[in-house]
Amino acid sequence: MRAAVSRQHRWWALVALTVVAVVLLAIMISLAVAIGEIAIPLSTTARAVSNRIFGTSFELNRIHQGIVWDYRLSRALVAASAGASLALCGVVLQAMLRNPLAEPYVLGISAGASTGAVCVMILGLGYGALTLSGGAFIGAIVAFLLVGVLAAGAGRSSERIILCGVAGSQLFNALTSYIVTTSANAEQARGVLFWLLGSMSGVRWSDVYLSVPVAIAGYLACLFHARALDAFAFGTDAAAALGIAVRRVQVVLFGITALMTAAVVSMVGSIGFVGLVIPHAARFIVGPSHHRLLPATALGGAIFMVFADIVSRIIIPQQILPIGVVTALFGAPAFAIILFRARRSV
Amino acid sequence: MSIAVENVAYAAGKTIVVDGVTLAVEQGKVLGLLGPNGSGKSSLLRLICRLRRVDSGIIRLAEQDIAAIPRANLARRVAFVEQQATTDTQLTVRDVVQLGRTPHRGLLSPWGVDDDLAVEDALARVDMAHRADQFWHTLSGGERQRVHIARALAQTPSELLLDEPTNHLDIQHQLEILSLVTRLGVTSIIALHDLNLAAMFCDSLAVLQNGKVVAAGAPQEVLTEHLIARVFGVRAHIERSAVHGRYNIQYAMG
Numbered sequence: 001m002r003a004a005v006s007r008q009h010r011w012w013a014l015v016a017l018t019v020v021a022v023v024l025l026a027i028m029i030s031l032a033v034a035i036g037e038i039a040i041p042l043s044t045t046a047r048a049v050s051n052r053i054f055g056t057s058f059e060l061n062r063i064h065q066g067i068v069w070d071y072r073l074s075r076a077l078v079a080a081s082a083g084a085s086l087a088l089c090g091v092v093l094q095a096m097l098r099n100p101l102a103e104p105y106v107l108g109i110s111a112g113a114s115t116g117a118v119c120v121m122i123l124g125l126g127y128g129a130l131t132l133s134g135g136a137f138i139g140a141i142v143a144f145l146l147v148g149v150l151a152a153g154a155g156r157s158s159e160r161i162i163l164c165g166v167a168g169s170q171l172f173n174a175l176t177s178y179i180v181t182t183s184a185n186a187e188q189a190r191g192v193l194f195w196l197l198g199s200m201s202g203v204r205w206s207d208v209y210l211s212v213p214v215a216i217a218g219y220l221a222c223l224f225h226a227r228a229l230d231a232f233a234f235g236t237d238a239a240a241a242l243g244i245a246v247r248r249v250q251v252v253l254f255g256i257t258a259l260m261t262a263a264v265v266s267m268v269g270s271i272g273f274v275g276l277v278i279p280h281a282a283r284f285i286v287g288p289s290h291h292r293l294l295p296a297t298a299l300g301g302a303i304f305m306v307f308a309d310i311v312s313r314i315i316i317p318q319q320i321l322p323i324g325v326v327t328a329l330f331g332a333p334a335f336a337i338i339l340f341r342a343r344r345s346v
Numbered sequence: 347m348s349i350a351v352e353n354v355a356y357a358a359g360k361t362i363v364v365d366g367v368t369l370a371v372e373q374g375k376v377l378g379l380l381g382p383n384g385s386g387k388s389s390l391l392r393l394i395c396r397l398r399r400v401d402s403g404i405i406r407l408a409e410q411d412i413a414a415i416p417r418a419n420l421a422r423r424v425a426f427v428e429q430q431a432t433t434d435t436q437l438t439v440r441d442v443v444q445l446g447r448t449p450h451r452g453l454l455s456p457w458g459v460d461d462d463l464a465v466e467d468a469l470a471r472v473d474m475a476h477r478a479d480q481f482w483h484t485l486s487g488g489e490r491q492r493v494h495i496a497r498a499l500a501q502t503p504s505e506l507l508l509d510e511p512t513n514h515l516d517i518q519h520q521l522e523i524l525s526l527v528t529r530l531g532v533t534s535i536i537a538l539h540d541l542n543l544a545a546m547f548c549d550s551l552a553v554l555q556n557g558k559v560v561a562a563g564a565p566q567e568v569l570t571e572h573l574i575a576r577v578f579g580v581r582a583h584i585e586r587s588a589v590h591g592r593y594n595i596q597y598a599m600g
Contacts (some may be wrong), residue, residue: 058520084504098433098434100434224382227448230445233435233437233442233445234431234433234442235431235433237392237397237428241422241428242445242448243417243418243419243422243448243449244417245417288436288437288441
């Protein structure tokens with residue numbers, strides 16, 4: 001009886017929290033559109049969006065209309081969906097591998113994507129048939145398979161998988177450095193550096209049409225497996241004893257995280273720390289149950305990434321910082337704080 | 347028969363772990379699985395709940411081959427308590443016990459009154475109801491074991507498999523847990539190290555050595571001084587206890 005009442009309380013707290021998070025995300029995206037070298041009032045933003053979506057005909061400065069729609073809104077939407085995807089990958093990998101350090105960046109998937117991109121950009125692999133994004137996508141999948149094979153050979157304990165990820169990252173980073181130092185000119189090297197640190201410039205609506213569906217489909221697939229993710233808390237044997245089809249769930253969820261990461265990295269480069277920090281922060285707020293944790297993580301990742309993008313554009317006047325630098329600069333201290341607070345609450 | 351194991355063999359790599367084991371447990375009875383370390387007790391339990399697949403032989407639950415039972419259906423029948431399973435996730439005692447309801451819930455079915463009742467009942471049975479909101483990682487080894495058993499009870503199984511459930515428990519809780527399990531009326535197989543506890547609580551015993559059953563039957567038939575010397579390499583003196591009427595084993599030094 002008491003459990004039921006307290007559950008009802010928690011239910012309302014959850015609804016309130018969700019509303020707050022969604023509103024926060026909307027505000028964040030509006031700010032991302034408004035803030036920049038040319039400040040655009042929110043009212044103009046609203047009108048520009050309404051002109052394009054609802055076919056209204058507010059009189060607007062053509063340049064403002066263009067900046068809002070073609071440049072900043074698409075960028076904010078890609079940032080939000082990429083943040084949600086990366087954070088979801090982190091939470092799923094952490095649950096499946098039972099390791100709090102697991103995330104796409106640590107497991108070498110992002111490094112593989114970078115190598116793939118560099119192969120196309122500098123070595124000209126694919127003879128023009130393969131775009132930079134295509135190369136990154138293939139690189140991410142190859143890296144994921146390689147780490148998977150390494151881990152299967154080394155025994156499937158969770159520390160070993162992280163070590164395999166570290167080994168994979170080192171290998172791909174070395175390959176990338178080798179290609180860059182032996183074959184790249186100065187301009188290409190600068191382009192690669194940007195890719196390695198993550199970059200939102202050059203994002204267009206075509207990216208939105210890929211990145212938003214990927215985030216939503218990935219989210220729904222993860223939510224579908226929320227109970228299985230809970231059951232992994234005590235390991236694969238315990239999950240199987242609770243009736244979870246462990247092998248099938250592993251194949252499906254690892255596959256989904258690989259595809260989501262590959263899609264994100266192919267658009268915006270490798271961005272670290274989102275997959276690591278956001279799931280821990282979300283767990284701290286809503287607890288370990290994946291029915292609550294997955295939505296909290298997705299929203300948290302989206303808000304954080306849009307915020308990081310805003311900061312990357314305004315922190316240095318006249319210059320845009322790679323977004324990966326910002327996520328790491330904010331993420332690392334936040335992570336430390338989470339660790340300390342979690343320890344104190346024990 | 348509630349559980350019937352017929353001529354089952356299993357090898358991990360090239361090492362034969364379970365070697366032609368045949369045994370059976372009647373509905374509602376408790377079978378004690380004895381044997382030295384590495385004799386195949388844990389592996390046999392894992393085979394019975396299909397965490398590992400048999401290389402040959404058949405395991406039946408109520409006459410049905412477990413290989414033909416879907417995993418979720420199997421988990422609604424058979425609950426398994428592993429040795430020392432732990433987690434880094436910040437779960438409360440209640441969270442852990444609620445995991446036991448996993449196989450009973452459909453994809454869209456919300457948490458129900460039945461689930462609440464099963465969880466509360468399981469917590470009460472292992473005397474952990476008052477600690478339901480405490481975090482898992484603050485519990486002692488014995489308390490964790492009791493929570494695992496509560497999780498298994500929340501599964502409302504008709505067959506219960508326990509791998510050395512009294513490890514880490516103080517003597518009071520050893521007795522409590524075993525008398526709790528034996529009073530459930532659920533068909534149970536318990537891997538045990540303590541021969542006296544096995545004699546006190548089990549309806550029948552099976553002794554494993556190098557993956558083979560070397561003795562099986564009622565406790566008084568199985569536990570002989572000769573067998574204990576042969577399997578465990580220990581001299582023992584056995585007599586009927588004046589206190590509880592069951593067999594009591596005293597070990598001789600040297």
